[in-house]
Amino acid sequence: MGKSKATVSGDHAAYSSEQKQNMFWYKILSLFSSSILWAVCLSYIFPFIWLLYNSFKTQSQFAQNIFSVPTVPTFSNYHDIFGGTAVYVALFNSTFNTILAIVGIVVFSFMVAYFLSRYTFKGRNFLYVFFVTGLLVPVLGLLIPSYIQFHLFGLLNTRFTLLIPYITFNLPTAIYLYDSYMRTVPRSVEEAAFIDGASINQIMRLVMFPMCLPMTSTIVVLNFLFNWNEFPFALVLNSGEQYHTIPIWLTSFQGEYASNITGRLTAMLIASVPIIVAYVFLREKMMSGITAGAVKG
Amino acid sequence: MVSRGLTSLYRIRFYRALPYMAVPIALYLFMVVTPLVGAVVYSLHDTFAFRLKWIGLRNYGYLIQDPVFWLSLKNNLILIVVSILFQIGPAFVIMAMMSTNILRGKKFIQAVFFFPVVVSPLVTAYIWKVMYSAQFGVINKFLVIVGLGSLQRNWLADPHVIMTTISIPLAWQYIGFYLVILLAGLTSIDPELIEAATIDGANGTQRAFHIILPLMQNTINVSLLLCISGGIKIFDQVYAISGGGPGYASSVLAMYAYNISFTRAQYGYGSAISVAMLLISFIAILIMTVMRRAIRQD
Numbered sequence: 225m226g227k228s229k230a231t232v233s234g235d236h237a238a239y240s241s242e243q244k245q246n247m248f249w250y251k252i253l254s255l256f257s258s259s260i261l262w263a264v265c266l267s268y269i270f271p272f273i274w275l276l277y278n279s280f281k282t283q284s285q286f287a288q289n290i291f292s293v294p295t296v297p298t299f300s301n302y303h304d305i306f307g308g309t310a311v312y313v314a315l316f317n318s319t320f321n322t323i324l325a326i327v328g329i330v331v332f333s334f335m336v337a338y339f340l341s342r343y344t345f346k347g348r349n350f351l352y353v354f355f356v357t358g359l360l361v362p363v364l365g366l367l368i369p370s371y372i373q374f375h376l377f378g379l380l381n382t383r384f385t386l387l388i389p390y391i392t393f394n395l396p397t398a399i400y401l402y403d404s405y406m407r408t409v410p411r412s413v414e415e416a417a418f419i420d421g422a423s424i425n426q427i428m429r430l431v432m433f434p435m436c437l438p439m440t441s442t443i444v445v446l447n448f449l450f451n452w453n454e455f456p457f458a459l460v461l462n463s464g465e466q467y468h469t470i471p472i473w474l475t476s477f478q479g480e481y482a483s484n485i486t487g488r489l490t491a492m493l494i495a496s497v498p499i500i501v502a503y504v505f506l507r508e509k510m511m512s513g514i515t516a517g518a519v520k521g
Numbered sequence: 522m523v524s525r526g527l528t529s530l531y532r533i534r535f536y537r538a539l540p541y542m543a544v545p546i547a548l549y550l551f552m553v554v555t556p557l558v559g560a561v562v563y564s565l566h567d568t569f570a571f572r573l574k575w576i577g578l579r580n581y582g583y584l585i586q587d588p589v590f591w592l593s594l595k596n597n598l599i600l601i602v603v604s605i606l607f608q609i610g611p612a613f614v615i616m617a618m619m620s621t622n623i624l625r626g627k628k629f630i631q632a633v634f635f636f637p638v639v640v641s642p643l644v645t646a647y648i649w650k651v652m653y654s655a656q657f658g659v660i661n662k663f664l665v666i667v668g669l670g671s672l673q674r675n676w677l678a679d680p681h682v683i684m685t686t687i688s689i690p691l692a693w694q695y696i697g698f699y700l701v702i703l704l705a706g707l708t709s710i711d712p713e714l715i716e717a718a719t720i721d722g723a724n725g726t727q728r729a730f731h732i733i734l735p736l737m738q739n740t741i742n743v744s745l746l747l748c749i750s751g752g753i754k755i756f757d758q759v760y761a762i763s764g765g766g767p768g769y770a771s772s773v774l775a776m777y778a779y780n781i782s783f784t785r786a787q788y789g790y791g792s793a794i795s796v797a798m799l800l801i802s803f804i805a806i807l808i809m810t811v812m813r814r815a816i817r818q819d
Contacts, residue, residue: 242722243722246722250724254621254624257618258618261615265630268633268634268636268637268693269633271645271652272636274652274659275648287657290657290662291659291662332548335541336545339541339542343531343533344531344533345533345537346534346535347535348538351542351546354549358553361553361557362798362799363754364754364756365560365795365796365799366552366553366795367778367779368778368779369559369563370559371782371788372568372571373556375571376571388548388552392549392553393553395548395549415530424533424537453640453641453642455642455757455760456757456775460779460783470641471641474641474643474647475643478647485651485654489651492644492647492648495644496640496644499639499640503636503639511635512705514638514639518702
């Protein structure tokens with residue numbers, strides 16, 4: 225690519241005057257469109273910056289001027305939120321659900337994908353279709369029936385309730401990602417281990433899992449995002465206050481504190497901090513992961 | 522390649538694989554298969570206070586006569602069209618700009634556009650809700666500042682503008698998503714093709730529509746499919762911004778099923794709406810698949 229670029233810039237004499245004129249308009253056009261693009265970028269940055277500095281204002285300061293940067297930042301919003309217990313409960317629940325769901329997703333999808341991609345046995349094709357068609361089910365259509373079902377089974381409002389949908393709904397993508405990754409892993413190492421007398425368990429744990437670590441990290445990052453942000457099932461299946469996750473905790477600010485807008489903004493910021501931190505360090509991974517997860521179709 | 526002698530290593534009996542898959546299979550049966558069947562079963566019942574009473578197809582009879590159901594479906598379709606035009610559209614333009622060498626700070630622009638994709642849709646929707654509010658709204662104030670005061674609206678309370686109110690943040694949030702998908706598709710195009718076109722004097726627009734677009738047919742198809750499935754299952758943003766209101770003006774299928782079930786406790790009817798939603802999704806996927814096959818055969 226570098227070589228062909230050199231020929232492009234080095235062959236100016238080869239351009240006709242018409243082409244030069246084209247290049248001129250092309251440059252004007254791209255300058256113009258770049259500046260529009262940068263203006264659009266501002267519309268992306270502004271809401272988050274606005275959110276940040278308004279969280280350091282009181283409601284009355286905010287009401288006076290919604291654009292102004294606070295001269296003397298106040299921490300009263302943070303004080304109010306962290307003075308209560310709800311935020312700690314929500315942070316704990318979200319962390320609990322996210323971590324356990326990720327562990328479940330990784331363990332189960334790894335095992336299923338390993339058997340589906342490597343072994344031949346009766347029922348293999350059926351199971352493959354069974355798991356991968358899960359990609360096509362719009363899970364939101366299952367919201368109401370699963371509420372009724374969880375009610376009938378007495379599973380609403382328990383510590384582990386949300387792990388069932390969180391693990392299940394994210395299995396198809398994870399299985400698909402592991403499966404397509406494992407197809408690229410050569411079998412020679414496994415076969416050497418087989419010949420040395422290793423069991424399937426040992427091969428999975430000591431040979432295959434370490435080789436799949438790059439894909440595991442993608443799956444972990446993806447499911448951190450999905451499960452931390454998940455809303456409808458948390459709303460419906462675990463409405464009890466002691467099981468509120470971060471998104472549900474956020475909705476509580478809409479009613480109670482509706483008039484306290486800076487308090488609401490602060491809560492939104494607190495809810496996003498883990499995502500923001502992860503974004504700073506794992507941005508590339510998130511982009512490649514979401515693309516890989518999305519282009520599965 | 523695996524030699525013939527070793528393939529026998531990979532031939533095992535089903536019962537040996539089963540223990541590793543038993544839990545996922547059980548989870549799947551419980552969380553996907555039974556609710557799918559359950560949705561149909563409950564929709565044939567009146568489920569007041571969770572006592573199932575068989576009423577046959579009566580819920581579906583109500584459904585096809587229910588104007589709110591059709592309004593919700595129409596809103597879903599509006600949001601699908603909005604997604605295609607205002608998410609994939611701008612994403613394609615930005616991607617085409619990024620394929621040139623003139624734009625500066627590509628990585629930064631990409632990072633900025635992608636950020637709202639990973640933030641909770643609830644958070645972005647709530648930020649926009651505050652910015653939309655009549656009293657403390659940034660948007661109305663901003664419109665006055667730039668001299669477009671006539672565009673001021675009562676964004677959250679006017680049933681005629683509420684779908685616009687919901688569409689803007691939705692388009693805004695996911696441009697970055699399609700941008701990243703399209704950029705990934707772009708890398709599969711041989712860069713020499715684009716450079717050759719530049720040398721031949723093709724301008725940016727010509728390159729975008731005559732070279733990049735046809736070569737990215739597959740990626741565009743995937744993006745369309747994602748827009749359609751995303752538009753059918755939309756819930757979080759509508760819940761946060763309007764809750765389906767005012768009245769039912771911004772109701773979508775998932776929102777309507779939720780409201781029917783949890784504010785009116787008509788779970789049977791809510792299930793019927795869910796079944797409709799599932800069917801529409803499957804039909805949409807089927808149509809897309811058939812169309813893709815047809816295009817491929819041409």
